Amino acid sequence: MMKQVLIGILCGAAVLTAGILIGHYGIAKGNGSAPSWVNEVAKDVDESLIERFLSEVDNIQIQENLRELTKVPHLATTAGDEQTVQLMLKRWQDPETGLDQAWREEYMVYLSFPDPKKPNKVTVGDSSDTVLYTAREKEKSYTSDQDDPEVVQPYAAFSPAGQPKGKLVYANQGKPSDYQKLNETVDLRGTIAITRYGGAGRAAKAINAAPYGVIGVLVYTDPSDINDGLMSDSNETYPHSWYMPPSGVERGSFSTNYGDMLTPYLAAKEETYRIPVENITGIPPIPIQPIGFEDAYKLICELGGTVALVSWQGAFNCTYNVGGPGFKPTSAFNNSDVKLDIFNHEELKNSSNVMGVIRGSVEPDRYVIYGNHRDSWVHGAIDPSSGTSVMLELTRVLGMMVKQGKWRPRRSIIFGSWGAEEFGLIGSAEYTEQYFTKLSERTVAYINVDIAVFANATLRASGMPSLQNVIFKAAKQVYAPGLDSTSVYDNWIRYANRTSSTHGTIPKVGYLSGAGSDYAAFVHYLGITSMDISYTYDKSKTNARIYPAYHTAYDTFDYASKFIDPGFVSHQAIARTAGNVLIRLADSLVLPLNCSDYAETLEDYLNTAVTLYQPKLQANGISMEPLKNAVASFRSAATRLDQVIHSPDLIITANNHLIVTRHISFVQLPIIVLSFFISRHVIWASSSAGQPTFPGLADAYASAESSGHSSAWAKVHYHLSVLSQAIEGAAHTLVDVI
Amino acid sequence: MMKQVLIGILCGAAVLTAGILIGHYGIAKGNGSAPSWVNEVAKDVDESLIERFLSEVDNIQIQENLRELTKVPHLATTAGDEQTVQLMLKRWQDPETGLDQAWREEYMVYLSFPDPKKPNKVTVGDSSDTVLYTAREKEKSYTSDQDDPEVVQPYAAFSPAGQPKGKLVYANQGKPSDYQKLNETVDLRGTIAITRYGGAGRAAKAINAAPYGVIGVLVYTDPSDINDGLMSDSNETYPHSWYMPPSGVERGSFSTNYGDMLTPYLAAKEETYRIPVENITGIPPIPIQPIGFEDAYKLICELGGTVALVSWQGAFNCTYNVGGPGFKPTSAFNNSDVKLDIFNHEELKNSSNVMGVIRGSVEPDRYVIYGNHRDSWVHGAIDPSSGTSVMLELTRVLGMMVKQGKWRPRRSIIFGSWGAEEFGLIGSAEYTEQYFTKLSERTVAYINVDIAVFANATLRASGMPSLQNVIFKAAKQVYAPGLDSTSVYDNWIRYANRTSSTHGTIPKVGYLSGAGSDYAAFVHYLGITSMDISYTYDKSKTNARIYPAYHTAYDTFDYASKFIDPGFVSHQAIARTAGNVLIRLADSLVLPLNCSDYAETLEDYLNTAVTLYQPKLQANGISMEPLKNAVASFRSAATRLDQVIHSPDLIITANNHLIVTRHISFVQLPIIVLSFFISRHVIWASSSAGQPTFPGLADAYASAESSGHSSAWAKVHYHLSVLSQAIEGAAHTLVDVI
Structure with a gap:
């Protein structure tokens, strides 16, 4: 019975x-x-299998994955990107440790690049067009990584090309309120605005500026926002520490929306209808270019005009003025203009997702999806290869158990190595557009591990509240790195907690409200239960808005292994925690x-x-x-x-x-x-x-x-x-x- | 094993x-x-149970259902409508033959009514405003049904109120091409256009007219389109036959869209946000009023101007001219205007769906939904009470089998008696809006039986091609009415067939492309597999665009039992066929x-x-x-x-x-x-x-x-x-x- x-x-x-x-x-x-x-x-769920999985996850394997993934820059759709495609396919098709199936899926997507033959320039020129100052075109070398010819020049993807020239003003973070405030005292028409990263989206700094007549925008990372105020590369910044060197520049996609811009709601296949380029919204209407703080220092400290608000001041050892507009009379740049020469161009390029699957035994048409993007701005050791290294270690261990006949999940597990995330979460968005119906109906949950490790202090998790419980369960079964008698959970609750009416004091799980990584299309478009986890820093010890090498040429294996996670033990903890959640979602009789x-x-x-x-x-x-x-x-x-x-x-x-x-x-x-x-x-x-x-x-x-x-x-x-x-x-x- | x-x-x-x-x-x-x-x-599926079901379905029960449903007019949200709500609830809550559960669901919806105290008028008046002719305000009585004070005056629901007055023109069917053609020779500004039903949607006849400066529209049913040309009530039309009497008027909703107009995509609950009335689209921008052909005859045969195209001519024994604009010089109406006095008003009213359910045994959260609207324009014997009588007989037989413990469907069956369909499929549309997610996920199929019997000749079925097979199977198991040795299927294939590349010659199943009944929201909004069936006439024997009493005060029990389905055997065939499909969808292991x-x-x-x-x-x-x-x-x-x-x-x-x-x-x-x-x-x-x-x-x-x-x-x-x-x-x- x-x-x-x-x-x-x-x-x-x-x-x-x-x-x-x-x-x-x-x-x-x-x-x-x-x-x-x-x-x-x-x-x-078989708890002994979970124990076996936890013990198999190997920090050295993750380290070697990272080393291989970061040999060369792998900007989306470049030869380096193709190398990583081949690596993923090779691993996932390995007869000993691979998945049941692995393949690539291509989309023809709209990307933006600088012109290697005509690099973007930022110069200060006087009235007779004599160049008084030229900003760096590339970041300074500290290791051979920065010398790779494939290192892309710092640029603002989707900034239009153009050569605006005008008096410089300082517009803080480029928020609407910043330009509004600035416009009260300065005539912004025909000016170039320099702004700090933070406070507003990248594209927004230009979008907010244009209505005031601003014709070009510069953006830099103030040392107060990333380096806890430190600036010197002789002893303070990388390669001496994790801090951003003076010439470091955060690249990025300057777009408000995500997914391929020309094919909204449709998969970007070759024959797919594309909207006219002039109908694109959410990108800068005027040229914008990112520069290092070394150059920003030269420009900002020479600015004339009134003193900027206290909240607008940064870490430079000078007073931040708003600009006359332009430079102060005592400056060598007096009466000079700042000129941007931007030669970005847009291109339709083939971008690949690499997909892999372990078929489920009982509910093969229910999916637990686990993904991360594969493309980076430069070498991308942390963003995204820390996550990809973890994913490869997960698939090695799970693949091995499957190939050895020791395990098969109840539900199918789909792994996605997304392309072109850095240009606006494109690979994952196109995937959700192409398989909208099937994924909506069949997907149980999506797990995203992009940057696996920001730092070594504590777990950070965000996701739908319904997943909180399984994340806690998994985190309790993993030892915190460097703390062999403390669980990830017990360590986490010390750093971030809240009081739940049901559970009392518990770790605080964040919400996936923004569109910061590839979970966005799964959450906001498909509505799928999703989560994103990583190891991160102790916020009481640094004010950095993100790890300082983010999107620079310094996000390398050298940087990761020396300053982010020596020994790769935090990577290991994330692999164990995420893998534990994954197995539970795939194997539990009752989800x-x-x-x-x-x-x-x-x-x-x-x-x-x-x-x-x-x-x-x-x-x-x-x-x-x-x-x-x-x-x-x-x-x-x-x-x-x-x-x-x-x-x-x-x-x-x-x-x-x-x-x-x-x-x-x-x-x-x-x-x-x-x-x-x-x-x-x-x-x-x-x-x-x-x-x-x-x-x-x-x-x-x-x-x-x-x-x-x-x-x-x-x-x-x-x-x-x-x-x-x-x-x-x-x-x-x-x-x-x- | x-x-x-x-x-x-x-x-x-x-x-x-x-x-x-x-x-x-x-x-x-x-x-x-x-x-x-x-x-x-x-x-x-238990075939012996299907046999039992078929034998239990009783034509006399259907006849008595119809008699009870049509005692009084039951226009949506009136007292007569509430009587039918109570009847449905009583039947579905009957301890011997009821369903597991039955209840009502209310929506507050935007409807349009004439003013009983100030009836709409159509008159011909000369230049000194002397009324030369007044169209009938109500239809002529032939039985006591037409004398019921609750018979609503013929009107165009959602026509704006107004008193336009102008020279009359004849605009054929009021299609865009008709007005365009007419405008080539006649200045339409300030005119009243008289149009025939057919060729364009009701609202379209006014929407298409307004751009040409037409200020009011009349619409009537030409005897050539409904009566095979017959016109005389002394021996040709009802009560002598099924044909429309000269004073008969087709009422209707003059709206292009469906669902409650003020709450698109949202269920029209009391607190739901409503769009401003001025934002409503798809309704007549100028007053429009339907009249009988008796009055249309008086107006059209007096028109001056040039002779209308041959394709515009109708059954009247006169030449249809397009209008001078206005009447011909030899007419008593020469130089007179036609005036519309329209006093329609809109109102938010509570409309009820009555819902009933038989719980499924194995897959209770899979639904097969069966529905029809309950509201009519007047007594609505055919539209919609023929379908409701069939539905009540189905629920009696199935309810009895459930109450006797002889059967419980594998999947749950939901019955819906929709409100306010005549005003734009409102009850069913609000239901799909309110339960969008649940219905999208759980509904296996929707069966609609609105007008169950147009006439006695043959089955007519429309639906998704995936349902063709089960409709055929059911139709083969039911005898055609009056042809005891021929199945509904074998009879059907004689009247409507096609050649299938897979199946050879088979009956032709229509497509549910339009929004003619309550399947629309299920098909076009939810995408649910749906079908609509009825018994209908032999198209070789009549050109009537629909049964002639449609939406008039003559659609009564007397009419239905004498001229549409004496003995109610076609009703019985529809109940058997639809019920057979319903049981198969609910009980089949493999759908x-x-x-x-x-x-x-x-x-x-x-x-x-x-x-x-x-x-x-x-x-x-x-x-x-x-x-x-x-x-x-x-x-x-x-x-x-x-x-x-x-x-x-x-x-x-x-x-x-x-x-x-x-x-x-x-x-x-x-x-x-x-x-x-x-x-x-x-x-x-x-x-x-x-x-x-x-x-x-x-x-x-x-x-x-x-x-x-x-x-x-x-x-x-x-x-x-x-x-x-x-x-x-x-x-x-x-x-x-x-």
Whole structure:
């Protein structure tokens, strides 16, 4: 006789399956004649296999993976990139340690490059066009890595070409408020603005500038933002430490949106329709170029005009003036212009994803996807090869267990090595566009490990609240690097924690609201339950906005092995933690996803929204009751589902043989409900309002509060309806039968 | 040991489930100890139960259902509508013959009504405002039904109120080409246009007129279009026959879109955001009013001006002139104007759906939905009560079998009695908006039976090609009414057939491209596999565009029982056929949906598209290869799936215990890809091009061919990409594992 029937939950997963069902044939009380497939189908996670996996994960293998991946620069679609494609294919097709299948998928995508024959230039010239100063065209060499001819000149991808020339001004971080403030005292028409990284997106620094008549923009990383103020390469910066050398330049994609720009919502195949280039939005309307702080120092410290606000001052040993516009009368640059000679060009190029799969045994058409991008700006040791090294070690260990016949996951595992992430998450976005339906229906979860290790202090995890529990479980089973008697979990909780109404003090798991890595298309477009983890630094010990070699020519094996993770033990901890989560998601009979934890987040969001918004919403005749009711519906559906799952009488409470998998979809509306490109998820999305609550509501409210227009309040009401009905819709999918 | 594993298919279903799986425990070869739930789970359709169902379906019960449903007019949201709500609830909650559960769901929707205190008027007045002629305000009485004070005055729902007055012109069917033609010889500014029903949508007759300066529109049904030319109520029309009496007026919703107008994409709950009324699109910009042909005769035969085209002439025994504008000099109406006094008003009203459910035993969270609207314009005996009478007989028989413990469907069956269909499919559309996610994921199929019987000649069926097979199977098991030795199928094939490349000569199943009834939101919005069936007339014997009492005060029990289906045997045949399909969809272990039949339709569409479009597409540099490849991918995936399903070695070819349900989704893109409201399906949608091929492609091509603009050809390319990728996406969902 059947003893119990289990209910699998896909809490938080995307538009997914209504009903997989498995009869768990109880052998204890049975007559001993259970058919063998019943036992196979009812198999749960094997803890001894997880132990074996943890012990197999090898830090030296990861180190050697990294060494191989970073031999040459591998900018997307270059020969170096192709070398990494071949490496991935070779590893994943290895007969001893490979996957069941591996292949490449190509997309023809729109990229932007500088011209190696006509390098971009930034110069200071006087009225007779005599060049008084020329910024560095490439970063200074400290190891042979920087001498590689394939090191791409620092540039702003998707900046238009052009030769703007004008008086320099200092515009802080290039936020809308920065230009607004600056414009109060300086006529910005015809000027070149120098800005710091941080505070606004890369493209935004130029997009925000153009309406004021600014004709060109420079951007640099201030030592106060990356180097804890240190500047000297004689003893303070790399190769003496992890800090950015004076000539280091952060490259990047200067685009607000993601995915191939010419084929929104469609896979960028050769014959795919492409929008006219002039219809592209979210890229700089005026030339912009990044420079090192060594050059920025020369320019900023010579600026005239009034003294910039205290909050605009940086680490240079001079006063940051806003510009006359232009340089101060006492400067050798007095009356001179700054000129940008930008020769970037756009090109359609073939970019490859490398895909690999381990077929599932019982639910082969359910996918757990694990991915990272493969392309880098230069050698990309940390970004992204730390993550790729970890992925290769995971696939080696899992592949070996499969090839040896010791294991096969319950569900299929898909590995993705995405191309052209640095140009706007392109490979992963095209993948989600091409396989939209199938992935929406079949994907259980997506795990992203991009930069695996920022530093050696602690775990950092972000993801849907429903994954919190399985991340904790995995983190408890892995020792923290360098702390053999402390788990990753116990170490983590010291660095980042919060108080949960259900669980008490627990590590703080972040939200995937932004579009910082390849999880974006999975979360914001498909609505799939996703997570992103890494090892990171102790924020009390540095103010660096990111590891200092980020997107520079110094992000090399030498840098990684000396200053980021000597011994590669943090890499090993991430491989163990991520792999543990991966196996649990692939093998658990009942998916380890927790709907009640999702409900807790919704309640937190709701409380914030009620506190911040209810008075003015009421004053504008907009009721929050539908939202409160929706969150309450979700909570009660989650609670009931928990009871059903944990009921020993499941066979009695549910229909006999009831076999269902539940999921939640928060992307129920077929329309793009938020103002951001490709943003369909009403809970997780970028928000400019910066409040820990429903992003679309927060932005609509901020806009209405600022304009006071009745049409803006109508939009708040509209968003409240969309949000409430999406949450009610998610709750419905947790409720029994009807 | 397990003998075989079956694969369920949801071919053509919407965004649906990846994986339900059932082990079929073979008892023949087994050790006899199969657990009972294994047998239950593996149970297939019980043919003896279907026989029992067929024999229980009773024509007299249907007749009595109709009598009760049509006692009083039941226009949406009126007291008569509430009586039908109560009737449905009473029947579905009956302890002996009811469903497991029944309830009502309310929406607050935007409707349009005339003013009973100020009836709409159409008059002819001379220059001194003396009224020379007044059109009837209500239809003539032949039975007590027409005397019911609740009979709503004929009106055009959503026509604006207003009192336009001007010279009359005759504009044929009010198509764009009609007004264009007319405008060549007549100055239309300030005129009132009289038009015939047919050729263009109701609202379109006014929308097309307004740009020419027309200020009001009349619409009537020409006896040539509905009565085979007959006009006299002394011996030719109802109550002497099924033909429309001279004063009969077709009411209707004059709106291009469907669903509640103020809450697009959102369920119209009390607190839901509503768009401003001035933002509504698709309704008449000028007043429009329907009149009987008795009044149209008086007006048209007095018109002056030139003789209208031969194709514009109708059945009246006079020459149809186009109007001077206005009446001819010899007419008593010479120099007179026609005046419309329209007092329609819009109102937010509570409309109810009545829902009922029979819980499934094995897959309770898979739904087969069966529905029809409940509201009518007047008594609505045929539209929609013929369908509701059939639905009530189905639920009586099925409910009884459930209550007696003789049957419980494998999957859940949901019955929907939709409100406010006549105002634009509102109840069903709001239902799909409210439960978007859950329905998209869980619904196996939707069966719509609105007008069950137009006439007694033959079955008429429309639906997704994947359903063709199960419709045929059901139709073969039911005797054709009045032909006891001929099946519905054998009778049908005589009236409507086609040659299939796979099956030879078979009955012709229509496509659900338009939005004629409540299947629209299921097909075009959710993408769910759907069908619509009825019994209909012999087209060789009448030219009536629909049964003549349609939307008039003559659509009564008396009319239905005397002229449409005496003895209610065609109703019975529809109940048997639809019920048979319903039981098979609910009970089959492997869903009886055929992907290869879908492939055949795609190939037919493709061949048509290549023939019609390829030369000019090539000339414009647009390749059809991606579309050809996509259709080929779909075909090969369907073929492979067929092989897997029919393979006796399934256990060997697939992974052990592989248990998956497949489906196809053609609505993969989260954007509204076609130009029609709520239209997400790339295969089934309204198309103005009128070609038997992909609707969006056809319309884009027609537009590009007519304008020749490069931007229009770019749109064709865009649509080709959307279409190809949607079909590739659908094919992917049929393919194994990855």
